[in-house]
Amino acid sequence: MGIEAMRRGDTDLALKKFQEATLLFPDSQMIRFSLAQEQLSRGEVENAFQNFDLCSFPNLPAIWTLAQARYAYLWNFTERGLSCIRPIFKAYFDLKIADDHFLYTRGLPFFGQTWNYMVCFAWMKRDFSEAKQIINDAAKKLTDYDFEGQKNFLTCVENSNFVPFAEKVRSSIQEYSKQNWPVSFQAMQLAGLGVDVERDFSSAETAIRSIQLKQNDFPWLEDVRTILLAKLNHKYGRPDEEKHKQQFLQKQKLLFEPDHVVSFFLLEYQELLKQDYQKSARPPTR
Numbered sequence: 001m002g003i004e005a006m007r008r009g010d011t012d013l014a015l016k017k018f019q020e021a022t023l024l025f026p027d028s029q030m031i032r033f034s035l036a037q038e039q040l041s042r043g044e045v046e047n048a049f050q051n052f053d054l055c056s057f058p059n060l061p062a063i064w065t066l067a068q069a070r071y072a073y074l075w076n077f078t079e080r081g082l083s084c085i086r087p088i089f090k091a092y093f094d095l096k097i098a099d100d101h102f103l104y105t106r107g108l109p110f111f112g113q114t115w116n117y118m119v120c121f122a123w124m125k126r127d128f129s130e131a132k133q134i135i136n137d138a139a140k141k142l143t144d145y146d147f148e149g150q151k152n153f154l155t156c157v158e159n160s161n162f163v164p165f166a167e168k169v170r171s172s173i174q175e176y177s178k179q180n181w182p183v184s185f186q187a188m189q190l191a192g193l194g195v196d197v198e199r200d201f202s203s204a205e206t207a208i209r210s211i212q213l214k215q216n217d218f219p220w221l222e223d224v225r226t227i228l229l230a231k232l233n234h235k236y237g238r239p240d241e242e243k244h245k246q247q248f249l250q251k252q253k254l255l256f257e258p259d260h261v262v263s264f265f266l267l268e269y270q271e272l273l274k275q276d277y278q279k280s281a282r283p284p285t286r
Contacts, residue, residue: 002034014038022051029055033064043283045075053080057087062108066257069117073258074274078124081258085117089134098138098145111138111145116259119157123267128158162265166193184217185263188224192264195232204232223251224264231269245273 002017018035025031036051052072057065065084072081091108092098098111115135122131131154139147149168156165169190176183191208198204208228213221230244249255255277261270 002038006034006038011038011042015042029059030061030064033060033068040071040281043281045282049075049077049080056084058091062088062091066109066114066117070254070257073117073120073124074254074277076124076274078121081117081121082130085114085121088114089118092138093141096142098142098147102144111142112150113259115150116262117257119154119262120258120267122154123157123262128154157262157267162193162196166190166197169193182214182217184211184213184221187211188221188228189264192224192228192266195228195235196265201232201236201238205229208232220252220260223248223256224260226251227256227266227269228264231266234269234272249273 002014002021005011005014005017015035015038018031018038021028021031022035032051033055036048036055039048039051048071052068055064055068060068065088069081069084072078072084088108092103092111092114095102095106095108097103100110100112103110118131118134122128135147135151135154138145139151152168153165156162169186173183173186173190176186188211191204191211194204194207198207208225211225226244226248230241230248233239233241233244255261255270255273256264256266261267
């Protein structure tokens with residue numbers, strides 16, 4: 001009843017039903033998660049995270065746990081976010097295999113997705129020690145995955161130097177194109193890198209706008225284009241930033257998830273958007 005009320009937009013009834021259900025079933029983490037989500041949508045941040053703190057994988061589905069980590073990211077609760085994803089890494093190590101299909105069929109997110117969450121929180125903490133330990137252990141104990149690539153990427157993030165990664169992306173685009181595989185994701189990554197390293201506004205803008213998305217591409221890649229244009233205009237102090245920013249926020253009200261933020265080099269720029277999000281999400285004080 002709470003979920004149906006939430007879907008109809010009846011937030012008061014949804015909150016009431018989730019509160020009633022939590023009293024009846026206090027040990028149900030899925031019910032408590034739903035209550036926390038509703039509280040967060042009303043700007044009750046402290047109450048929401050008190051409930052989120054009582055929810056964790058595997059009692060909560062992994063996809064819900066990543067959503068919980070996303071909320072922690074939005075409100076700069078770095079340690080809470082890390083607490084959400086650590087049990088998922090434990091599941092990977094218990095299974096000893098990091099192959100995407102193998103994990104997907106067991107209800108787990110891809111290793112690369114959870115790993116990007118880890119990279120994001122490490123960047124926020126300015127402490128990469130835990131991330132390094134995890135990826136080193138994964139390389140020794142897990143199979144069927146390119147851990148060296150992730151190690152190298154982590155080094156790029158830590159050093160704020162993505163030149164080596166750019167070369168890898170260009171190479172992958174060439175190889176995928178030979179096989180007629182989709183390259184829009186990698187092309188958008190390269191355009192994202194160009195915002196930071198390209199010294200000419202027009203060249204960087206052309207690179208972003210020229211990427212042609214196909215019908216079978218992820219639809220949210222168009223939103224990546226939009227936020228990259230906002231970031232580019234911000235870099236050069238141009239007024240069109242606001243237009244692109246608002247266009248992005250209309251489509252992505254909760255901003256991008258940490259894994260996308262890392263993939264498209266939006267860590268610093270989305271920190272600016274988080275400030276606006278947090279102001280708008282809290283109810284005005286009386």
